[in-house]
Amino acid sequence: MISFNFQRAYPNNTPHPENGLWFALNDKGMLVIHHETETILPHGQTPLPHLPRTDQTLFLGYLGDVPCFACHIANDLELPSTTRLLGLRDLYGRVPEAQHAVAGYASQLLLWQRNSNYCSTCGQALTQILGEWGKRCHNCKRDVYPPVSPCTITLIHDGDRVLLTHKAGWGNRYGLVAGFVEPGESLEDCLRREVQEEVGATVSDITYFSSQPWPYPHQLMLGFFARYTGGELKLDLNELDEARWTTRAEISKGIVGIPPKLSIARQLIDHWMAK
Numbered sequence: 001m002i003s004f005n006f007q008r009a010y011p012n013n014t015p016h017p018e019n020g021l022w023f024a025l026n027d028k029g030m031l032v033i034h035h036e037t038e039t040i041l042p043h044g045q046t047p048l049p050h051l052p053r054t055d056q057t058l059f060l061g062y063l064g065d066v067p068c069f070a071c072h073i074a075n076d077l078e079l080p081s082t083t084r085l086l087g088l089r090d091l092y093g094r095v096p097e098a099q100h101a102v103a104g105y106a107s108q109l110l111l112w113q114r115n116s117n118y119c120s121t122c123g124q125a126l127t128q129i130l131g132e133w134g135k136r137c138h139n140c141k142r143d144v145y146p147p148v149s150p151c152t153i154t155l156i157h158d159g160d161r162v163l164l165t166h167k168a169g170w171g172n173r174y175g176l177v178a179g180f181v182e183p184g185e186s187l188e189d190c191l192r193r194e195v196q197e198e199v200g201a202t203v204s205d206i207t208y209f210s211s212q213p214w215p216y217p218h219q220l221m222l223g224f225f226a227r228y229t230g231g232e233l234k235l236d237l238n239e240l241d242e243a244r245w246t247t248r249a250e251i252s253k254g255i256v257g258i259p260p261k262l263s264i265a266r267q268l269i270d271h272w273m274a275k
């Protein structure tokens, strides 16, 4: 949804990080500097003054004119008291939205770097392809690329009602029908199948809303509206424990909780509410 001035870069075209913005990640989260009232991402030549720069540093590109770098940091690294490790979801709203989006990209590329050292067919070491993030197995003559998994997410409406779904453990927070696109499926096929499987409904008037990278770990969410046309609600109990028709009034009064602003689910609901 958001658009910002980010110019992507690819290996092996790395500038010296004179005044870089750092996306430094370990298993606990992303390194931020925490002042009393604000949270900022590290900037400078390295994410932390005593941290040596490693060969594993990835140059992501320029946000405006600021070079952005990503690197893994050790899980047992001793951190100064002015720093924190925040998960990507917790980072949202604490740093500018553009930086949060680059943080998601950084997280996906770092995961890719970690998980793509060897060919999954023959076990030979993969080598970086210059000019892209892909890697090559010279034994199999096979190239592999960072994964992106498309998912549809659908707001099903019926007049003044919207169909919200609920999973075990969500408390009073409800969401929308969503699922991964299967091989051989169009987005519309996927949407109709997911709606049928999860809640037993049929839909028509499918309209595209927008998309959102969802780096948990590497989905691309494609948001749609669809009109309910029939079907007794019948839940896939492996996925959901409830689905309910909800009115605008119930949502605006807070009777039914909706997803956080970070998500495209929330953007779909907000858009529908404003209609």
Ligand SMILES: [Zn+2]
Binding pocket: 119, 120, 121, 122, 123, 124, 137, 138, 139, 140, 141, 142
């Ligand atoms: Zn191979």
